[in-house]
Amino acid sequence: MKYLLKVALTLIVLISICCCKRAPEAASLFNGKDLRGWHMDVPEKDSIPESRDPFIVREGMLVSLGTPPGHLITDDSYTNYRLEVEYRFPGKPGNCGVLVHASTPRALYKMFPKSVEVQMMHENAGDFWCIVEDITTDNMVERRGPEADWGITEGKLRRIKNLTDDSEKPLGQWNSMTVECLEDEVKVWVNGDLVNHGYKATARQGQIAIQAEGAEVEFRKLVLQPIKKLTD
Template identity: 75%
Template sequence: MKSFFWLNTIAVFLLVSASMAQEVPLFNGKDLSGWHADVPEKDKNPTIGPSFLVREGMLVSLGTPQGHLITDAIHENYRITAEYRFPGETGNCGILVHASTPRSLYGMFPKSIEVQMMHENAGDFWCIVENIEVDNMVERRGPKEAWGITEGKNRRILNLTDGSENPPGDWNEMVIECYKDRVRVWVNGDLVNDGYGATASRGQIAVQAEGAEVEFRKLVLEKINGLSE
């Protein structure tokens, strides 16, 4: 009987340990280890102030100078959970998944699929030299002849809901699930986008500085073996 008990205890321990091992804190709450910034304006003015910093245990995108904070590591089949807010004036920001070649669009944006965080637009997709499909494409992306993934094309795919974001200044939770060619997004528990046929399935993860200050108090990645129910 004791042997059976200990075998069950060990089995539970191994299952819990395996689950915990899948979680990767993208931000450690102390510094920007594991990330690097790409800020084009620094090419001409290397002494310009930072676009990203750590403040009171939070990762902060200051919004300017515009650029991206990019993971050193490449990830595949994962779920990101981000808790964020605009502490002051609301505006634009985003999390980029499957990022690769830097400065592929407008000399600024890395090749990727952006999950928009802009206030009142959280969960929109933006195609950045990568593509993704959704249901009701014409309704959500506009006339097919205007679609594209480069400058001047219709790269925005509208989200599924309105009103999923909390009031300005309050914290929001965004969950981004990337598995094979699928990208799904939840904002505060609402499924706000569901894409498939993505032209990339792995890459780096990036956070934008695109005009507005955004605080992240949580930024965690979990490896997944399939889609959520």
């Protein structure tokens, strides 16, 4: 009887271990000290190597100085994750973006890597920009323009407007942005508001990139949390 009880308890423990999956752990993509885990792609530096680096670490923050234009790209590629970003424009309002599913460098205008951009431009945070990749949303004609002009390369309608106009905080304050990439979907929240939801994305994995696109932007949080489908 004791033997059977011991066997039963052992089976219960084993079943519990098998059935309980640990939640994937979140990890910061920025260590607060240097740009380890990232690399820059700045076309200007091909011909002018002494040009300044547009991405630096300052007072524990990752800073995009805005110029010369280029991208800071993760060394690793990712799929099925939630990216938490906290950023602000400390001076003048301007342009920047987080690129997901990034791959081929300089695929557009000999500058932008193949990707789906999540816009951070002041008063436009959450727009999608299609960069040699594509994504679908509801109300596409209303938000992207005439279907005949849609495209993913130079000269095409690549912008898909976000769903809200008032989710950003005043200039100089910190904004939170969450980008969830799961299978072929991309969802974006700005300060808790769902501002975009795309699906049928033509890419499901890739690197993550930050832009230098004219304005200084500070980042104090870049945390990635792996996620799984509920059916897993």
